């Protein structure tokens with residue numbers, strides 16, 4: 071984390087020169103936090119990337135959306151440049167104006183924030199970062215020609231294409247599997263480490279999965295700091311459960327989504343559930359998050375692949391989707407709201423009740439982890455249950471590679487040991503967690 075040296079900035083915006091204090095909301099207010107680095111460096115770079123690709127793809131966009139798109143591209147690039155400037159100047163989190171389905175919910179949320187906490191550096195990190203992605207979406211939605219354009223789609227598709235080798239190796243290794251705890255735990259871990267390939271952590275730079283995925287899973291066991299995979303197996307193989315549904319709350323497209331599909335295929339093939347539901351994002355989100363279109367694009371990518379192995383897999387998964395064994399859930403704006411999950415029952419009771427139908431809910435990735443823990447600096451040994459603050463619609467687990475400075479449920483001394491080796495160990499995605507909470 072190389073930070074810009076600008077004492078004036080810190081003085082002007084009241085930045086505190088410390089880590090996030092214990093038991094405090096995470097915020098870019100703390101100079102030594104990852105949130106500060108995110109707002110000073112990562113997000114401005116993400117926005118520059120969007121502007122650059124609008125300029126680069128202008129002709130293609132005009133060919134696709136018509137000549138009026140030319141002016142919309144100019145306006146959009148200007149609005150995103152403004153957003154970047156606002157972030158670099160600790161601007162306010164203003165109310166949204168468009169008539170998108172979630173505008174009222176967002177505005178109600180923003181209006182309830184204390185006025186002194188309604189700016190990028192003073193708001194809770196989770197709120198301010200979600201706000202930025204919602205704001206980008208509103209800029210595109212306000213145009214006549216680009217309102218349905220997914221400005222991250224090319225990056226997501228490239229990520230999938232770059233993963234072909236890894237996909238072939240994993241597909242080959244999983245055509246004949248056994249229904250047992252060991253195999254299930256391996257696939258769960260494969261799925262966990264798939265979360266390393268996220269584009270928002272690199273501000274959009276591609277990450278190519280290399281090496282044999284299953285060898286890597288074994289090698290990475292030492293980096294798995296909490297491993298509740300055996301308890302998750304017990305939960306899912308339990309024949310007494312009334313429910314036969316597993317929910318996956320998805321994170322990234324590309325290789326990670328592929329590993330979600332492989333885990334889901336196993337769950338269906340081995341009769342561990344009759345349906346796997348995929349919960350995807352309503353708007354382009356944290357660069358690489360899965361939207362409904364990405365799900366179908368990925369199945370099509372596999373089904374039309376030159377490799378017979380991937381083609382067979384793609385066709386099988388398309389059939390699962392047509393038969394309702396795999397289901398993409400209807401658009402749900404709660405996932406792209408700023409709310410922590412402990413507030414779901416109150417804010418979006420229908421979603422809470424829907425998750426309660428599942429025998430297991432799998433939360434993927436770092437941002438979902440932040441929402442489970444509520445972007446809060448828990449003590450690193452505090453129990454997962456405590457940190458969920460009562461959120462437990464069903465049995466739930468989290469598969470998260472660690473890319474942000476919050477954590478819980480570690481064995482005493484572990485965090486200190488890792489900090490002694492590398493003071494940035496929480497930011498690299500090299501370490502992972504599989505945590506579980508029984509309903």
Ligand SMILES: O=P(O)(O)OC[C@@]1(O)O[C@H](CO)[C@@H](O)[C@@H]1O
Nearest residue numbers: 268270271435436437438473474
């Ligand atoms: O949810 P994901 O894809 O695993 O990670 C999202 C992420 O890159 O974005 C956040 C910061 O911008 C971090 O919490 C995390 O590193």
